[in-house]
Amino acid sequence: MINAMNNLNELYEAILAGKLEQAVSVTREAVAEGVAPQEIINEYMIKGMEAIGARFESGQVFVPNLLMSARAMRGALDILKPLMQGKADSYIGRIVIGTVKGDLHDIGKNLVASMFEGCGFEVINLGVDVSSDKFISAALENKADIICMSALLTTTMNYMKEVIDALETSGLRGKVKVMVGGAPVSDAFARSIGADAYTSNANAAVIMAKKLINAC
Ligand code: B1M
Numbered sequence: 001m002i003n004a005m006n007n008l009n010e011l012y013e014a015i016l017a018g019k020l021e022q023a024v025s026v027t028r029e030a031v032a033e034g035v036a037p038q039e040i041i042n043e044y045m046i047k048g049m050e051a052i053g054a055r056f057e058s059g060q061v062f063v064p065n066l067l068m069s070a071r072a073m074r075g076a077l078d079i080l081k082p083l084m085q086g087k088a089d090s091y092i093g094r095i096v097i098g099t100v101k102g103d104l105h106d107i108g109k110n111l112v113a114s115m116f117e118g119c120g121f122e123v124i125n126l127g128v129d130v131s132s133d134k135f136i137s138a139a140l141e142n143k144a145d146i147i148c149m150s151a152l153l154t155t156t157m158n159y160m161k162e163v164i165d166a167l168e169t170s171g172l173r174g175k176v177k178v179m180v181g182g183a184p185v186s187d188a189f190a191r192s193i194g195a196d197a198y199t200s201n202a203n204a205a206v207i208m209a210k211k212l213i214n215a216c
Contacts, residue, residue, distance in 0.1 A: 007029050008030055008043070008044045011027060011040070011044045011048070011076065012044045012048045014076075015052070015069055015073050015076070017072075018067075018069045020071050020072045020075045022072075023072040023075055024075045024079060037080040040080060041080065045073055046111075048069065048072075048073065049069060049070075049073055070107055073107055074110075077110065080114070081114050084117060084118030091120060091121060092120040092215045093121050093210075093215060094121065094123075094142055095113075095122070095123050095144060095146045095147075095148055095209065096135060096139050096142060097113050097116070097125055097126065098126035098135060098148075099127070099128040099130060099151065099152075100151050100157075101129055101132075101159050102159060103129065103150075103152055103153050105151075105153070105182075106127065106150075108152070109150035112150065114202075115202040115203065115205065116205070116206060119210075124138055124144065130149075132159075132163040132165075135166075135167075139167075139172060139176050140172065145176065145212075145213045146177045146209055146213065147176055147177070147178050147179070148178075148179045148181070148205070149179070149180050150180075151180075151184065152182050152183055152184065160180050160193055161194070164195065177196045177197070177212045178195045178197075179195065179208060179212070180195045181198060181200065196212060197212060
């Protein structure tokens with residue numbers, strides 16, 4: 001295990017430096033050595049993204065660096081996703097998830113989606129830049145139990161309220177729970193826009209979703 005941990009520091013460095021191949025090969029090795037996907041994600045991958053974010057904020061790196069780190073993170077996450085998948089015949093609920101209109105950040109949202117899948121939910125992932133119309137028609141078509149919205153920008157988080165207002169107008173609000181998340185979102189904000197719940201990370205999102213549909 002000590003060997004795996006040394007390698008995993010390389011994963012943190014690979015994500016920070018935006019090195020896709022290195023991120024993928026270290027993740028493969030860690031999986032082969034039996035390290036749990038959740039540990040790889042929480043202790044190394046997310047920390048790598050946080051570090052690149054801090055460098056971006058302080059002007060040490062620029063948007064292309066963010067893109068390269070995001071690509072490395074996605075590559076590593078693709079290896080872990082199949083290990084986190086649930087079984088189709090045992091779904092405990094159905095979730096429609098997307099990043100709201102105007103916002104292209106999808107790493108955290110995809111992480112949350114993978115965790116939901118790994119914990120027994122069926123997930124309809126609408127991608128990024130999702131309009132209220134798309135959220136509503138996907139929720140209707142799929143008879144979703146929960147709509148989950150993600151936003152990473154202070155400018156786009158306000159669109160979450162538009163989606164909730166549109167849900168009210170469509171008559172669907174009483175039939176579907178609404179969860180929100182993303183770095184600028186808070187519990188107070190969630191309450192102010194009429195969402196059912198806010199969670200700060202992927203693990204908490206799964207626990208909350210189960211609670212909302214009485215599955216725990
Ligand atoms: Co941008 N970006 N970005 N970016 N980016 C941030 C968010 C920023 C904080 C960076 C900074 O200045 N420090 C800043 C926002 C400032 C603000 O609004 N106050 C910012 C900016 C300004 C921008 C641009 C405007 C930059 C520009 O072009 N000048 C631009 C906007 C584009 C757009 O969306 N329209 C932009 C673009 C990009 C890239 C495309 C280059 C890239 C995204 C690539 C991609 O996602 N495919 C990118 C990245 C990578 C970041 C940072 C560095 C990292 C985000 C990330 O992936 N974090 C970010 C800085 C930072 O966060 N430190 C930044 C890792 C991820 C695992 O965490 O997404 O928070 P997170 O998800 C967590 C939780 O929030 C929660 O669970 C997840 C896992 O635990 N969660 C949920 C998330 N969604 C949830 C939904 C739920 C529940 C929980 O539903 C119930």
